[in-house]
Amino acid sequence: MILIGQFDSPFVRRVGITMRLYDLPFEHKPWSTFGEADKIRPYNPLTRVPVLVLDDSVALVDSHSILDHLDRLVPPEKALTPRKGPQRTAVQRICALAAGIGDKAVSLFYELHLHDQVSDMYVARCRSQIGETLTLLERERSANPAPYWFGREMSQADVTVACILRHLNEAHPGLVDMKTFPALKKLASALESLEVFREISQAFIPPRG
Numbered sequence: 001m002i003l004i005g006q007f008d009s010p011f012v013r014r015v016g017i018t019m020r021l022y023d024l025p026f027e028h029k030p031w032s033t034f035g036e037a038d039k040i041r042p043y044n045p046l047t048r049v050p051v052l053v054l055d056d057s058v059a060l061v062d063s064h065s066i067l068d069h070l071d072r073l074v075p076p077e078k079a080l081t082p083r084k085g086p087q088r089t090a091v092q093r094i095c096a097l098a099a100g101i102g103d104k105a106v107s108l109f110y111e112l113h114l115h116d117q118v119s120d121m122y123v124a125r126c127r128s129q130i131g132e133t134l135t136l137l138e139r140e141r142s143a144n145p146a147p148y149w150f151g152r153e154m155s156q157a158d159v160t161v162a163c164i165l166r167h168l169n170e171a172h173p174g175l176v177d178m179k180t181f182p183a184l185k186k187l188a189s190a191l192e193s194l195e196v197f198r199e200i201s202q203a204f205i206p207p208r209g
């Protein structure tokens with residue numbers, strides 16, 4: 001399989017980390033969505049990453065559907081998102097909230113750095129959406145003393161939250177005071193110290209329009 005996209009994208013990174021944790025080998029093409037859009041376009045006309053090119057050449061897009069595919073390539077006990085039941089819904093809910101923060105962080109970056117005229121209203125809206133969702137996640141995480149979000153085993157919720165927080169803080173330094181979110185900070189720090197998180201990582205490179 002071929003994974004397209006740079007690991008400074010939280011969406012690409014969560015796919016890369018998941019593939020390592022699943023022992024699924026992949027070739028990595030760290031193409032930039034702006035500088036190398038022409039290389040990405042044949043696989044994804046949206047020129048967004050991640051893209052996962054399967055061995056039969058089918059190109060999957062969007063980290064949610066890519067992870068759904070990968071989860072079915074491993075035995076159920078190894079999958080980071082449970083196959084069924086309330087636990088699946090619970091993991092997906094945290095992933096959706098965290099990934100939503102990632103979407104807003106990307107939109108905010110484009111608004112601030114790629115638009116000639118920045119909309120103060122849109123910037124304020126993104127900031128508030130990010131802050132309020134972090135507050136909700138902090139509240140739920142701080143009520144839970146388990147080492148990972150859903151107990152003693154890592155789930156996709158943990159992977160996604162850590163990837164999103166790193167991207168948020170690198171793309172928008174100073175936007176969020178992580179001291180205000182100690183439980184999230186602790187979880188992310190623990191995960192970022194793991195070998196797989198250190199290997200599958202890349203410092204944020206600002207896109208240029």
Ligand SMILES: N[C@@H](CCC(=O)N[C@@H](CS)C(=O)NCC(=O)O)C(=O)O
Pocket residue numbers: 008009010011033046047048049050061062063064099103106
């Ligand atoms: N919902 C998508 C979001 C992917 C996304 O926003 N990727 C960004 C990089 S972090 C991108 O490709 N941006 C280029 C663009 O939107 O033009 C996912 O989960 O994969």
